[in-house]
Amino acid sequence: MRRRQFCRNTFAASFAAAFPLLTACERSQPETIAEATAPADTGIAAISLDGANIELEKAAVNELGAELNGTLMLAGHPKYDETRKIWNGMHDKRPALIAQCANPQDVQAAVTFARQQELLLAVRGGGHSWPGKSVCDGGMMLDLSQMYRVNVDTDAQIAHAQGGAWLNHLDSATLPHGLVTTGGVVSHTGIGGFTLGGGFGRLNRKYGLAVDNLVSAQIVTADGKLRTISAEEEPDLFWAIRGGGGNFGVVTRFDYQLHPFNREVLSGMIMWPVDQASEVLHFYADWHAGLSDELYVGPIMVTLPDGGGSFVGMEVVYNGDPAVGEAEMAPLRAIGTPADDGIKMQDYMVMQTQEDASFGHGVRSYIKNGMVQSFTRELADAVIETFVPDPRLAFFTHTAGGATTRVGELDTAFPHRNAETMIMVGGGWIDPADDEWAMSTARAWFAELQPFTGGYYDNIHYDREQAAGNYGPAQPRLEQIKGVYDPGNLFRLNNNIIPA
Numbered sequence: 001m002r003r004r005q006f007c008r009n010t011f012a013a014s015f016a017a018a019f020p021l022l023t024a025c026e027r028s029q030p031e032t033i034a035e036a037t038a039p040a041d042t043g044i045a046a047i048s049l050d051g052a053n054i055e056l057e058k059a060a061v062n063e064l065g066a067e068l069n070g071t072l073m074l075a076g077h078p079k080y081d082e083t084r085k086i087w088n089g090m091h092d093k094r095p096a097l098i099a100q101c102a103n104p105q106d107v108q109a110a111v112t113f114a115r116q117q118e119l120l121l122a123v124r125g126g127g128h129s130w131p132g133k134s135v136c137d138g139g140m141m142l143d144l145s146q147m148y149r150v151n152v153d154t155d156a157q158i159a160h161a162q163g164g165a166w167l168n169h170l171d172s173a174t175l176p177h178g179l180v181t182t183g184g185v186v187s188h189t190g191i192g193g194f195t196l197g198g199g200f201g202r203l204n205r206k207y208g209l210a211v212d213n214l215v216s217a218q219i220v221t222a223d224g225k226l227r228t229i230s231a232e233e234e235p236d237l238f239w240a241i242r243g244g245g246g247n248f249g250v251v252t253r254f255d256y257q258l259h260p261f262n263r264e265v266l267s268g269m270i271m272w273p274v275d276q277a278s279e280v281l282h283f284y285a286d287w288h289a290g291l292s293d294e295l296y297v298g299p300i301m302v303t304l305p306d307g308g309g310s311f312v313g314m315e316v317v318y319n320g321d322p323a324v325g326e327a328e329m330a331p332l333r334a335i336g337t338p339a340d341d342g343i344k345m346q347d348y349m350v351m352q353t354q355e356d357a358s359f360g361h362g363v364r365s366y367i368k369n370g371m372v373q374s375f376t377r378e379l380a381d382a383v384i385e386t387f388v389p390d391p392r393l394a395f396f397t398h399t400a401g402g403a404t405t406r407v408g409e410l411d412t413a414f415p416h417r418n419a420e421t422m423i424m425v426g427g428g429w430i431d432p433a434d435d436e437w438a439m440s441t442a443r444a445w446f447a448e449l450q451p452f453t454g455g456y457y458d459n460i461h462y463d464r465e466q467a468a469g470n471y472g473p474a475q476p477r478l479e480q481i482k483g484v485y486d487p488g489n490l491f492r493l494n495n496n497i498i499p500a
């Protein structure tokens with residue numbers, strides 16, 4: 001009984017089981033621009049686009065500070081250290097300047113300054129880049145954290161979200177109107193990087209990826225121009241940003257298609273002790289292919305801290321009539337003897353925020369992933385055989401399929417339309433002394449699973465060793481569009497596409 005209660009408490013936040021050490025690291029988003037820009041009194045040592053040491057003239061820096069409605073921060077500014085920090089505690093970098101933008105005109109000024117000065121430029125949306133691409137040493141961090149507002153046009157069923165919004169700003173604005181779009185599983189993730197790279201979430205089988213719901217956008221390109229783009233206006237650029245990451249400019253506004261949605265959803269996590277992993281994952285391998293678009297089921301394998309044991313789990317969300325959902329998921333719930341079955345009717349926002357604390361800001365984290373066409377019994381066996389029973393590491397999945405696979409391979413720049421599932425190996429820890437063990441163990445673990453994969457999802461990847469070829473047949477067009485809109489490769493701190 002005590003064991004069952006323990007599990008219930010621990011699994012209440014579902015993926016809390018997977019990143020159990022990290023609940024103390026939460027950080028809130030700054031709410032206002034509180035501090036005025038302090039003028040530079042000397043030239044500023046900086047790093048150029050190609051890595052050379054340069055000095056920025058103080059007059060030019062002060063001119064930029066005066067032009068911004070937001071704040072220009074130099075080292076020593078009271079908010080400099082707070083602002084330069086991003087989610088992954090592995091990246092402790094010190095930009096020469098932080099341009100905290102308040103509106104699109106600020107973004108235009110900051111981009112123009114960086115281009116004219118040939119200054120290394122990092123663009124920070126929500127700051128969740130695993131490899132730390134949204135901050136840099138010696139360059140400019142263009143910070144969008146104050147541009148987080150979302151307006152919902154209920155008639156047109158479109159959400160207009162500023163480029164620095166988080167997923168919870170988007171959900172919080174749309175759900176009260178009975179509307180939703182695909183968002184990811186941790187609500188403090190930025191919509192910026194999330195959307196530009198693809199955007200997987202619990203509703204993607206029904207509504208597609210975030211890029212599939214993007215109907216238009218406003219973007220500041222390297223020439224400093226603010227452009228409104230869509231399938232009708234500058235369609236090449238609009239195609240490229242739907243999967244091509246931050247390569248093409250700074251998106252100041254995303255416009256998403258919304259869908260009528262009942263926010264009470266049958267959802268939750270089922271967990272089984274690890275000795276039932278073979279029965280559970282084999283069942284999943286045989287069962288998942290025929291599931292409806294309404295049903296999202298994602299397998300995980302995790303270990304609780306303090307000797308709490310290892311578990312195989314399924315995260316389940318049914319986006320539709322609960323009675324139909326009950327029937328469809330019944331075979332899964334009948335498998336083995338679960339340690340806990342937490343599936344119940346609950347507010348979608350509970351699901352969308354339940355992992356926030358577990359993936360708290362400041363955690364040290366590493367992750368690798370690969371796209372798989374089918375979660376087979378052979379893959380299940382490999383996952384079980386290679387499983388590392390340590391609370392610092394876990395096996396996760398994002399389930400795709402459904403609407404995500406019905407979009408043509410070259411309709412957007414997102415390259416992995418034939419994948420049913422994304423598999424991930426990674427984790428989080430606090431102590432820097434764990435870095436080497438955790439990273440080398442995760443790499444070795446993933447190497448055993450990699451033969452089952454084809455390409456990877458750039459947004460959930462720490463290393464870039466596979467970058468060449470990951471865009472498949474979209475690569476030449478991306479290079480050509482990059483050559484048109486960013487010939488000098490100003491936007492290079494991303495999964496970089498070299499301009500044609």
Ligand SMILES: Cc1cc2nc3c(=O)[nH]c(=O)nc-3n(C[C@H](O)[C@H](O)[C@H](O)COP(=O)(O)OP(=O)(O)OC[C@H]3O[C@@H](n4cnc5c(N)ncnc54)[C@H](O)[C@@H]3O)c2cc1C
Binds near residue numbers: 086129130133164197
């Ligand atoms: C805890 C956690 C949970 C996650 N869950 C999911 C998930 O459920 N589904 C999923 O698909 N992904 C998920 N991801 C991956 C996520 O999509 C990427 O990390 C994404 O890059 C985060 O976007 P961001 O704006 O927060 O990142 P940032 O670090 O700010 O930026 C990442 C990259 O995008 C660029 N960028 C950001 N905003 C803009 C903008 N407005 N204009 C131009 N370029 C911009 C940056 O320059 C950088 O290259 C998760 C990541 C984390 C850390």
